[in-house]
Amino acid sequence: MLEATGTPALRFLLEHGSYRRALSAFPSLTPVCLASIATGAHPDVHGIPHLVWWNRGEERLVEYGSSFAALRAAGLARGIRDTIVNLNERHLSKRAQTIYEALEDEGLTTAAINITTYRGRTRHLSTIPGAPAVNGPKRFFFYSLYESDATGAPLAVLNRALGSIDAYAAAVGRWLVTRDGFDLLVFYLPDYDFASHALGPDAAHEALARADASIAALFAAAGGPDEFLERYAVVLCSDHGQTHVERAARLVVAGARVTASNRAAMVYGDDPRALAAALDGEPSVGVAAFLDGGRLVARRAGEEDVALLDEFPGGAERMAAALRNPNAGEVLVSAADGWEFVDLAGRHHIGGGSHGSLAGSDSEVPMLTVGLGPPPASITGIKRLLLEHFEAGVSRAA
Numbered sequence: 001m002l003e004a005t006g007t008p009a010l011r012f013l014l015e016h017g018s019y020r021r022a023l024s025a026f027p028s029l030t031p032v033c034l035a036s037i038a039t040g041a042h043p044d045v046h047g048i049p050h051l052v053w054w055n056r057g058e059e060r061l062v063e064y065g066s067s068f069a070a071l072r073a074a075g076l077a078r079g080i081r082d083t084i085v086n087l088n089e090r091h092l093s094k095r096a097q098t099i100y101e102a103l104e105d106e107g108l109t110t111a112a113i114n115i116t117t118y119r120g121r122t123r124h125l126s127t128i129p130g131a132p133a134v135n136g137p138k139r140f141f142f143y144s145l146y147e148s149d150a151t152g153a154p155l156a157v158l159n160r161a162l163g164s165i166d167a168y169a170a171a172v173g174r175w176l177v178t179r180d181g182f183d184l185l186v187f188y189l190p191d192y193d194f195a196s197h198a199l200g201p202d203a204a205h206e207a208l209a210r211a212d213a214s215i216a217a218l219f220a221a222a223g224g225p226d227e228f229l230e231r232y233a234v235v236l237c238s239d240h241g242q243t244h245v246e247r248a249a250r251l252v253v254a255g256a257r258v259t260a261s262n263r264a265a266m267v268y269g270d271d272p273r274a275l276a277a278a279l280d281g282e283p284s285v286g287v288a289a290f291l292d293g294g295r296l297v298a299r300r301a302g303e304e305d306v307a308l309l310d311e312f313p314g315g316a317e318r319m320a321a322a323l324r325n326p327n328a329g330e331v332l333v334s335a336a337d338g339w340e341f342v343d344l345a346g347r348h349h350i351g352g353g354s355h356g357s358l359a360g361s362d363s364e365v366p367m368l369t370v371g372l373g374p375p376p377a378s379i380t381g382i383k384r385l386l387l388e389h390f391e392a393g394v395s396r397a398a
């Protein structure tokens, strides 16, 4: 990515910052990873288990949009409500504190554009009559559905493939930077992920160039890149990676409920060892894992050995945190190389890219900090880094 031409804003940040590869959460899927970035915690604490999961308390499926067809299969109105409202209001654990809550409790102003984990302290009405109000950061912009300020940005959702989402973020971001209207701005650019699913990783250069242009728009609003860095420190990262997909499987376990999408699956049922054993001959399964009396067990093709997880970066730790999430299935499955699990509607990304597994390709992300000291080794370290940064700022001012 960073060798690519046509990304001058990213290159500028790289030349002024510290870079490393860092780890995401497991499953390495957007709702899980963005919750980890926002709360500084793994799923055992924040409670978001997957793109699609079984809500035991309500005895129903929750689907955050594996694909539009999957959302429709789960019930479109409810799926949209789960994705936009319930994820933050109900599913994200109250035991976890978001970066917006933490900083605004200290009297700072936080802003978020388009990020799906946004829980904050300020009630926002929707721009669409009849849609529910939600609690977000003081300055909150969400795909044209929630807008705390009138910025004149174009509609976010009209042409996603041509980058309308990131263009919306750029327009709102430009407005915010022009006014220096925040202490923390979370600026989320999902169009690159969307393009990489369709075209495959390493092929979505055009979308990356558009993301770069969205960042350049923030620089321009500050008067130029140097002026931008005089005003702001920066964390630049991805929430997960992507892997080429060559094959897809529909995961079925007799007598159990399976929720699957992208490169991770969960199995809900009474006897985890038997459920994992039912997957022994399944070629799409890279590794299955469960807790046996609180002890982590990993299984592949009939072999049980927790060391199977050592093949993956942070494998045992990330798998254990995923299994200790009360919303997770009894068995968690990480897909084998090149495989994807079809979603509720049978959708997959064969020939393109996907993510969700424990593998390094899905789980390792670029992590760049500018003006903040060394970059964290995990996306769960970003919140602490920001809290320390703002604490230092407060003590200097005192």
Ligand SMILES: [Zn+2]
Pocket (backbone or CB within 6 Å): 030, 193, 194, 197, 355
């Ligand atoms: Zn994705």
